Amino acid sequence: METMQQIVGQARAAFNSGRCRSLGFRMQQLKALERMVQEKEKEILAALKADLHKSGPSAYSHEILGVLKELALAMDKLPSWAAPQPVKRDLLTMRDEAYVCPEPLGVVLIIGAWNYPFVLVMQPLIGAIAAGNAVVVKPSEICENMARLVSDLLPQYLDQELYPVVTGGVPETTELLKQRFDHILYTGNSTVGKIVMAAAAKHLTPVTLELGGKSPCYIDKDCDLAVACRSGCCKPSVGHCPQAADVTQALLAGLWGLEGTDQEIHIMTCWLIAPLAVLLNYMVWSLLAFVMFCLVFFFCQLIKRVISETFSGGVTGNDVIMHFFLSTLPFGGVGNSGIGAYHGKHSFETFSHHRACLIRDLKMEVMHKLRYPPGSQKKVDWAKFFLLKRFNKGQIGLLILALLGIVAAVVTIKVSFG
Incomplete structure (x- = not known):
């Protein structure tokens, strides 16, 4: 072996x-x-x-x-x-x-x-x-x-x-x-x-x-519970809903609900991948501030606010986990939910x-003599001009023509006196 x-x-x-x-x-x-x-x-x-x-x-x-x-x-x-x-x-x-x-x-x-x-x-x-x-x-x-x-x-x-x-x-x-x-x-x-x-x-x-990690889910009072209550890996593990009793009844066979829980129970201290819904009677923003999320799912009309005020590896609005299936989106967590994405x-x-990779054009070496000793304030000023000054496209075109003219003049002088 x-x-x-x-x-x-x-x-x-x-x-x-x-x-x-x-x-x-x-x-x-x-x-x-x-x-x-x-x-x-x-x-x-x-x-x-x-x-x-x-x-x-x-x-x-x-x-x-x-x-x-x-x-x-x-x-x-x-x-x-x-x-x-x-x-x-x-x-x-x-x-x-x-x-x-x-x-x-x-x-x-x-x-x-x-x-x-x-x-x-x-x-x-x-x-x-x-x-x-x-x-x-x-x-x-x-x-x-x-x-x-x-x-x-x-x-x-x-x-x-x-x-x-x-x-x-x-x-x-x-x-x-x-x-x-x-x-x-x-x-x-x-x-x-x-x-x-x-x-x-x-x-x-x-x-x-x-x-694995918590996947908080906020279900708005106006949402369709038949759509919202689903289960599976990377599905909601922590939820807030104004109609918690109705949600509990709507959970399908693969989703287990635990009512009357608090954040001190063992399952709330674990990072997991599991079809679990913990229904907490917290204000939604207190809930969303509870943990650095692996994923955030929510069924509401507050999508932009949730995205701007929470931090997570990924977000799906008006559904769950669907961002996992779009290959143009990165999939990954943050904090205890992971590092990196694929x-x-x-x-x-x-x-x-x-x-x-940078392949130099040696014809422009005359411009790069600024980097060679001895140093001088004049060279510093020219370096600031080239590196810090902002130009629009028209100005850049004129500057390129001017620089090419300078290079051509230098070459001509060298040839004439060579």
Whole structure:
């Protein structure tokens, strides 16, 4: 059996070979992953049924559909995501080439969660592959069937050296975290999140932590309770409603209501991912100030006020969790609910190093003599002029012509007296 050091070392050697840097290779791997999901749909649904008793339609819509959508987006947009992005230049660099170039980070570790064991591994994996990284995948050990399936399937479809799968429990994960990675994405609870972050800090490894948290929900007196009372992961965990009694009656079978509670009970001190509604008789703004939120959901006409006066990783108004499914929006928490975000292009950016590139035009060197010694007040004044003075487009055009004239004159003089 390979050790964790060997697995990570093999992935790093594969990354250093450079084969995952080309867009062609990345597209090939993404298409292979898409083919895996399509061809092994029955096996994926069976594993979800065995581990979590998820029904076929629910499992497909929550786990498979989102992965296929993310794959389609990544394959469609990858050329534009990976292209150098030009940036604005100032007067001293107006003739230079300046751009930001997205580059792969290296070897990434993705640790999945048990409640959505397929999508919470595959979605970040898509972004990491698109960004050109090697990826070590660690599915949740709680869902044994899904972990075993992912471990069996990925090597059949993807490059085995670049994208190894590690299974096992706490001992294996602990050993894995001792290795050096270039980024770690963990989905789970804040207690383990702190352990992951502490391990990453030893190597100065950046992290993305998607952690459980409170999801406050304000239901206005004019809302439609039949629409408002739903349940699921990342759904309301703390609620305020002027018609609490009616809401309690309207909660569906999957949502548990606890009345007469206060903020001292144990469940209010935990950060969780669970379908739970705690109905508190607080004024809405006291409630919304209670916690730094993972998500905020509300059914009311006070949307702009809630957005401007609360702080959260994400907000959905007139519905719940729907911002999770829009790939153009980042998904992530704040505070104890996590660090960083992903989904769509945000996944690509999370797993990319944004390299600053400036290619100088040596013909403009005459302007840059200001930086050379000896220093003088005149040089400082010229530097202030070039760097601090603001010009409109017309003025900039005239200034460029004037500077080009100066450069041409200098060149002519050198040629004449050369």
